[in-house]
Amino acid sequence: MEKIIDVCGLGTLAMDVLMKVDMLPKEDGFCLVRSNSKQPGGSGTNVIVQLSRLTAKCGYIGAVGDDDLGKEVLKSLEAEKVSTADMIIKEGKTTLHTEIVIDDAGRKFIMLNMGDAFLELSAEEINIQSIKRARVFYTDFLPKEAALMALKAAKEADAKTVFNMQAGLETMEGLKVTKNEILDALQYVDVFAPCREGLYGLTGTTNLEECAGFLRHYCKGILLFTLGKEGSVAYDEQGKAYYASIYPVDAIDTTGAGDSYIGAFLYQYCLKNETIQESMEFAALCAGYTCTGIGARHTPTLEEAINMKANIR
Template sequence: MQAKVVIVGSLNMDLVTRAPRLPRGGETLAGHSFVTVPGGKGANQAVAAARLGASVAMIGCVGDDAYGDQLRAALVAEGIDCTAVTAVPGESSGVALIVVDDNSQNAIVIVAGGNGHVSAEVVDRFDTLLSQAEVIICQLEIPMATVGHVLKRGRELGKIVILNPAPASEPLPADWYALIDYLIPNESEASLLTGLPVDSVATADSAATALLASGASKVIITLGPQGSLLATSSRSQHFAAPKVQALDTTAAGDTFVGGFAAALAEGKSESEAIQFGQIAAALSVTRAGAQPSIPTFDEVQGFKP
């Protein structure tokens, strides 16, 4: 049987333009191109987990608009169970406005839309999905109260609970840490959560130590081209990233989280799951877009540095 991963989170339509550089305040730039691409951290992670070998279900909300229909259809096309993806009457779907510069860095503005309606009551209607899960994943593009509710329910059910604290804008509630099996921030998120600079493996180790002291069980800080750092109460281990030529870093972190979760749910070790997720993320940055950039299981298995 395939592994079971349930994602509770966001679905956005990404409105992506490429430009020579990111605009300054009040500045108008001429862009190179524009596309609309299904995205949202929750949906991206669902697609990643599905393409990378897991059986996946998504819990979330879209608007009753054309974007909502397209977002749901994109997940269904990946074989993802969308019975718990519901349309909110009179609401727009979530959107992300993304600018990608010629150095493959991006700036993103999100509008919650339907994602703001993912409540504890919505989640509870689909508690059977959580009960059937092996791994439950949350991010921070839905209401914080709902995320806390899902983390608590995941712990009650004895599931592997992953929180990707993105986008991070404030410290996490102190009582969340004990509910999370794997806390997976990137450099900027780890810095915001700890108040420490994170720009190297050494500084990431210091931030991870602080997060462990806050009550986190296990921390994985993703470091882009520098790889990732796993920290637990008993060890700290750096994993070097595969070398690739980056085109677009959009959804790289989501690809890592989905790949890591899929591998864990299949019974892989932490180290194996991290390496699998890193290869998937490395492949994703060689392609443009969010969900279109996410590789398949066979592509990851066939990757040669």
């Protein structure tokens, strides 16, 4: 089948509702609300937006409600040139969103409202043809049944498959995804990129070599571990290790840096056929750029990434 889409994503999406207050209230206390605003979020859509900004042709699959938040999610993707043709709109349902309360000192707390639309995306609602027409399929394995069917379909269509486990094992289990289900899904995965908390929870160890050894029983593809300030480590199919440091920047906000990293890595490795090492270094650069601004969508265009790389050199 002809590949007419670079990357098809299926996974998390959200709208962040920001409330700035004078102080975080104590129990039974009050605070003064200074302003309200909205920002698009969700790790899955953040990754796809980074890919789109790097010139990849992308589409996304997920479920939103027909509420104002759902409309904002769709609008934000369309503004980033991400196709929403395969998004499912659930009538009368509430879109997944976070409510973030931030005080004058920058302290905050976050309330996650799962709504009743996102996890209701069923495998039967997925447009399999869009997945089969993509060169790369990306997912964070949520919702589980839909993501698993999509992984299998992408694999059958010879697409590169990527599983970015963005949450810890306890959180995944809270969303009704078990450890064994995650491990079983890895047989369909070409690039597995768990967050540090997820990696340690899956493997039961913090030793990276032991982590890789454990996962190799389930995944035959690339293992990519992002480690925050410690950089990133990858293991190829033969077990060779690759290391990349973070790019030194004056960080303002690290939100979304991991999403930018994964999106940039996929762009270089899966679409541009660059080496693992080069792809990791480019991804670290894009993640560094994200840290220099506010919000998860402060991610670079291809031109901005190239200019940043030139200036560092």
